[in-house]
Amino acid sequence: MEATWNSGWWDFHPLSEYPRKPVEWSNSSVIFTAHALQPLIIARHFSSSRQFNLPFPAPISSNLNTYDPPTIITCSPDDRWLFAFFPGRGEDGLCCLWHRGVELDSWSVKEWWLFAQSAGVVAARWLGGPREWTIDSSSGAPTRLPSRGPSTPVSNPTLILVTQDHRLFVCYLRYYKPKLNMFSCSLLQASVIVEQEPDNSQETLDEVDSVKICINAAIGTTYSDSSILVAMRSQVFPISFSVPTPDQFSLDLGLPLEMEPDQTEVYPTAREDSSxxxxxxxxxxxxxxxxxxxxxxxxxxxxxxNAPNRLRDLCFVCKTPSNENLSSTSMHLVASFIDFKEYVSLPIFSMKCYSFIRTNASGGEKGTWTMQSEINRDFEPGALAQVAVFQPAYTDHGVYVSIYDTSGMQPRHKIQQAELSVGHLKMLKIPDLTYDDTWGASPVLAPIRTLGTEVPINSIVSPGQNLLCTIFPSPWSSQMSIQKLPRPSSSNLASSSGSIPFLALSIVTAILSNRSTDDLTHSLLPSSTPLIEVAEVLYHVFTLLDRYVPGAFTLQLGITVESYRSRTLRTSSNIHDRERADVIWRTAHDMISVATCNAVFNDCTDGQEYQTDLFWQMIDLSSWILGLVETIVKECILSSDFADSIESTGSAGDDLFGSDSPIKDTNLRSLDYPVFMHLVHIQALRNLRIALGHVNRFCKYLTGLTPRTENSHLSKEVLLDLVDYSGIDIPGLDKIFQELEDFVQEFDDDQMRKALASCSPSLSMQIPLREAVNSMSRSPALNKARLFIKSFEMIDGHNQTMSLDRSQKDKIKNRDVVSKGVLLYRAQGTECVRCGGRSEYGKDIMVSRPLNNWEKSWARRCICGGLWTRTLP
Known part of the structure; x- marks a missing residue:
């Protein structure tokens, strides 16, 4: 039995109200929203559960009741600055500019200033951001687009604001000057304002009995053009409006109560009280x-x-320049409207697109902007709830629209928390406002208990154009929902067509643009997506990175860690896939760590000498490297007994791109186990040999060194014990690795990428690997007794051979992800949002020496490329 749900006009009325709750999704994948009741900004990192609040500016911290929650929140493209506007409650509005530190959640107030009542901020935009990237969907060739808007050669950041009194403010920090500067011009009349000179322009007076206040504005810039277009919608307020005092009320209950006057702003925002x-x-x-x-x-x-009443959305859409013509001379203004008629039936939703073309003046110079066309479209049946601009990085420009159903069927047998489709997300072409047939549609999901009653009032597109974050009009809490955006129907994750998956193009574009890929790899999390499809997407990403980004090996490993670790944390239905993904991301993380250790050794070496104050740091690195090599060697020995009996059809690496069957792992010790990627990937093997060479040379250096202090003598003995009792003869093992490298370097790059994408050696790779495995098993360079039986294990009874993976997990959990030293948990540290690794290096207040180059290189990002967040001692 099914029930019917129907929406009323009142369910869509919040769509027309101003100001609306703001939401911002930064390029570092942090979603900023406003608190429902307090002047507070709440930040959530997607897709982790980390949440933090931004610090208050001084006027708000002294009195929270003076200001409303922010109505404007915007983050700069480089994620270094954040701006917000807080309307005052009977007071002037407050603007605040925050600056971000090294960590994602480390923000400090840089400047704050006031704007008068009826002159609050209604729109904001950053200037001088980095140039955007576009990528060809067929070949994958990236192109960097021209800069947008005016250049800002002497200021950073540069922010433009449109205020209620129809003025445009430029707020900026001059290089080498710490104080914020600003100057403004009128948007209602022609004016010329010079920096640091008084504004002598005269404002046009409003009508005698009314005043116009800007309630919505859009700021548009285009490529290879220095102009800024501003579109504004105003609301007319009567000047005679006044706030009634307690004496004007006719009701007198005779109670000894002292009523405070209502601190309503001078001009009301209610639509019913003004036109x-x-x-x-x-x-x-x-x-x-x-x-x-x-x-x-x-x-x-x-x-x-003749623009209809009740403006809903107002935004500029800029056309992407083509490869033949990188100059764009057109912009489109998209406006959506809502008409409630007589409040007796459902409202009517409509949209208009106004096209602006820059004409050429005499002499080849660019002329003025003129409106060339106007196109209308109505949305019936259905309700146009959201309009979001699509950043045209792959195809032609357009806008996302979410169309909500006004009625539907509700299955009674569904549980209370289940979700049901209440609409769809589609792509609209610009300027004709028709549905783009080359794009699919995504359902809009909502809990059954809120069907037809809750419509989001604001939305923001994720940096990777993969997800849509919507905000609901809850008066008590900041509720949000994440919806999946539509994709081009011709591109999917299937490999049969041979085309580049849309998700792979998006990931490469995000990497080139220095943006977070969290919102993109989120698509690889569902258990319904088999590991073979994850490897397929990563393979195409690696192919493009190798083709267009030099030295992309660490970038590839970083995205591998993010893709498989996120799947490990959020996949629960398929235990086998979760365990496999867990081993894969840890193996990729170890490969990054080996490259990091080599960089540290190179930085700590001055010719043939080592920096004596860094002996213990290099011992930590040597200990970690020897531990990793021990794990790899023990896997080889355990696999050598049955390596020759592996059937040629049982390789997961060959199944990956040759059949539809999932990745096989019939035996944990088989040669397709992820840990063997250290030995069959040419770059990983070379890094491992270089790391062993660093340990061997450092050991020889300490052996020939005459200790002059107790500390140097102790460090020498510790390292010698680590090497002697590891059970590995480094020169002897290096010979086996050298023979293996001679075979591995014959593999082509495409085969390497496929193996790295699945972190599984292919069948052809297992042939030389089998020889190396058998050589290790017979080699006198390995002392099996010391490898498998440690002295401390004899004491506590722990059997190392029963769980080799447990020690690998403990390495990441208990060691500093950068220095590989033991975590002391005595100082405020940092934690990586990508790999979960922690670091305390350079955070201890007892460390007084300056940081080295290798320490500075990972101050802002983890070794895997992830960003830091703060952790308490």
């Missing part, structure tokens, strides 16, 4: 630098007439 203007005002602004000072000039364009 919304039916026009859209357009202004053009130029920001230029004359070599000494910045100059701001504005020009007013003809207004757009």
């Amino acid at each position: 919304e203007d039916s026009t859209i005002q357009i202004a053009e602004v130029q920001l230029q630098f004359d070599g000494t000072r910045m100059v701001l000039s504005s020009k007013v364009h003809p207004i757009i007439e």
Whole structure:
């Protein structure tokens, strides 16, 4: 039996209310939202559960009741700055600029300033960001696009604000000057304002009995053009409006109560108390630098007439330049409207697209912007809830729209927490506003208990254009929902077509743009996605990185760690896949660590000498390297007894791209086990040999060194004990590795990428590996008794041969991910959001010496490429 649900006009009324709750998704994958009741910004890292709050500026910390929750939140493209505007409760509004430290959750207030009532911020945009990347969907060739908007050669950051009194402010920090500067120009009349000079322009007076307040604005910039287009929608308020005092109330209950006057702002924001203007005002602004000072000039364009009442969304869409013509001279203004008619039936939703073309002036110079066309579209049946701009990095420009159903069927047998589709997300073409048939549709899911009653009031697209974060109009808490965005229907994760998967293109673009890939690898988490498809996507990513990014091996390992570790943490239905993914990401992390250790040894060596103050750090690295080699060698010995009996059809590596069957792992000691990638991938094997060479040379150096202090003598004895009791003769083992490298270097790059994507040696790779495994088993360079039986294991009874993986997990858990030293948990440290590794190096207050180059290189990012968050002692 099924029940019917129906929406009323009141369910969609929050879509028309201002100001709406803000939401921002930064390029480091942090989602910023406003607290429901307090002037507080809440930050959540996606897709982990880490949450933190931004510190208060001084006026808010002294009195939380003075300001409302923020209505504008925007993060700079480089994730170093954050801006927010807090409306005042009967007071001036407050603007605040935060600066981020090394960690994701380390923010400090840089500047704060006030804007008068009725002059609050309604729109904000950053200038001077890094140039964007576009990538060809068929060949995968990346292209860096021209810069957008005016250049800012002497300021960073540079932020432009549009305020309620129709002015544009430029807020910036000059290089080498710590104080924030700002100057502004009018958007209602032509004006020219010079930096650090007084503004002598005269504002146009409003009508005698009313005043116009800007309630919504959009800021647009285009490629290879220095102009800024601003579109504004205003609301008319009567000047005679006043707040009633307690004496004006006719009700007197005779109670001894002292009523405080309502601290309502001068101009009300309720739509019922005022009329919304039916026009859209357009202004053009130029920001230029004359070599000494910045100059701001504005020009007013003809207004757009007969724009319907109740504006919902207003945004500029910029066309991506083609490879043949990297200059774009067109912009499109997209506006959506909602009409409640007489509040007796469901509202009508519509959209308009206004196209602007820059004409050429005489002499080949660029002329002014003019509106060329206007296209209308109505949405019936259904409700147009959200409009989000698509960043055109792969195909032509467009916008995402979410269309909500107004009625539907609700199955009674569904559980309370189940979700049901209440609409769909689609791509609209610009400027004709038709559905793009080359893109699929994604369902909009909602809990059954809220069907038809809760519609999100704001949304933001993830940096990788893969997910949509929506905010709901809850008065008590900041509720959000994550929806999956549509993808091109011609690109999917199947390899039969031979095309590059859309997800692989997105990951490569994010890497080139120095953005987080958390929102993209999130698509690889569901247990319904087999490991073969994860390896397929990574294979295409590695192919493009090898083709266009030199030295991309560590980048490949970093994305491997992120993809498989996230799957390990969130996949619960398939135990075999979860265990396999866990071994894969740890193996990839070990490969990165080996490369890191080599970099540290190189930095700590001055010719043939070693820095004496770093002896213990190098001993930690040597201990970790020997421990990893022991694990690899023991796996080889355990696999040598039955390596010759492995059937040629039982390799997971060959199944990966030759059949539809899942990855096999019939025997944990088979030669397709991920740990053997250290020996069959040419770059990993070379790094491992270099690391062993560093340990061997450092040991010889300490052996020939005459200790002059107790500390140097102790460090010498510790390292010699580590090497002597490891059960490994380093020169003898290096000969076996040298013979193996001669065979491994014959493998082609494509075969290497396929094996690394699945972290599983292919059948052809297992042929020389089998020879190496058998050589290790018979070689006198390995002392099996010392390898498998340690003295401390004889005491506590632990059998190392029963669980080789447990020691690998303990390495990451109890060791510093950078220095490989033991974590002391006595100082505030950092934790990587990608691999979960912790680091305390350089955080201890007892460390007074300056950091080395290798310590500075991982100050902002972990060795795997992940960003840091703070951890308490």
